Amino acid sequence: MDFIYFLGRFHVLVLHIPIGIVVALFALEWAARKEKYRYLAAASPFLWGAAAISALLTVLFGYMHFAEGGFDGASASNHRLFGTVLAVLITGVAFLRISKFAPNYAPLFFPASAVALLLAAITGHYGGNLTHGSTYLVEYAPQPLRSIAGLGPRRPPVTDLAMADPFLDVVGPMLRERCGSCHNDDKQQGELNLATHAAVMRGGETGSVVTAGRPEVSELLRRITLPKDDEAFMPAEGKTPLTDRQVRIIEWWISVGAPHETTMAEVEVPPEIEALLRAELGLDS
Numbered sequence: 001m002d003f004i005y006f007l008g009r010f011h012v013l014v015l016h017i018p019i020g021i022v023v024a025l026f027a028l029e030w031a032a033r034k035e036k037y038r039y040l041a042a043a044s045p046f047l048w049g050a051a052a053i054s055a056l057l058t059v060l061f062g063y064m065h066f067a068e069g070g071f072d073g074a075s076a077s078n079h080r081l082f083g084t085v086l087a088v089l090i091t092g093v094a095f096l097r098i099s100k101f102a103p104n105y106a107p108l109f110f111p112a113s114a115v116a117l118l119l120a121a122i123t124g125h126y127g128g129n130l131t132h133g134s135t136y137l138v139e140y141a142p143q144p145l146r147s148i149a150g151l152g153p154r155r156p157p158v159t160d161l162a163m164a165d166p167f168l169d170v171v172g173p174m175l176r177e178r179c180g181s182c183h184n185d186d187k188q189q190g191e192l193n194l195a196t197h198a199a200v201m202r203g204g205e206t207g208s209v210v211t212a213g214r215p216e217v218s219e220l221l222r223r224i225t226l227p228k229d230d231e232a233f234m235p236a237e238g239k240t241p242l243t244d245r246q247v248r249i250i251e252w253w254i255s256v257g258a259p260h261e262t263t264m265a266e267v268e269v270p271p272e273i274e275a276l277l278r279a280e281l282g283l284d285s
């Protein structure tokens, strides 16, 4: 199985090849309709064939990658569906384009390339959701766009520590930045989502990961304080770890009961933690 997973990870690399070819195909089929660029049509069968082979390989690697598990949400099934349909469509058209019947279907190839491009964009969008979480793209978008994506107003930068929310302004953003690529609404490695307070408290495949008031038994804290070369250290795969300061803040946050929807003024903040929080939020200047 390990070897399948090994190959599967090449999916995220190989997928760029059919995307590039589909874009080129669309441009070529569009231009070749004009007298001046008619000669480009000679490259069309070759390009459709290359698109088909690379798309089929990408889909094959994709299914291998999927076998690793952790891809459960709607984005994962949509990504798989659109990607598979795209590869089947391209392969069908490629056979037609290369066959001796191609001249009979000449008017079809430009619209087919447009459909392929559209499907590639949709597939890519759902794929992006898997790697970055579905709110990644619109995180910094103007509010009307964020609202369409179901996001509320962005939290204004903290200017007064006493008014900051311990989770929404401090711990949540740290987890989103350092853990979000593997533990988000769409991709839940270890069946763990760290995107919201409720999800953090729900825990993962081995149960709860944060025990309010008890950092010493909280799996999340254990994972981020292991030696960095430990298999179970988080973030996995050598991703940029939390800083010592952030780890210390998370430990404190768990010890005071993992609070959220409150303000710092309502929780117990010892002076040394206050200093760490000020530094973390850039309130020192």
Ligand code: HEC
Residues within 6 Å of the ligand: 175, 178, 179, 180, 181, 182, 183, 189, 190, 191, 192, 203, 204, 205, 206, 207, 209, 219, 220, 223, 224, 231, 232, 234, 235, 236, 237, 239, 242
């Ligand atoms: C590159 C992907 C990746 C990143 C980034 C990542 N994790 Fe994980 N995480 C995993 C995988 C894979 C598992 C399941 C295997 C395991 O338990 O070690 C996991 C499991 C966990 C578990 C155990 C869940 C359970 O119930 O068994 C915790 C806790 C955890 N991660 C916390 C974190 C934290 C905190 C961060 C950010 C500092 C983080 N992870 C970043 C991939 C990642």
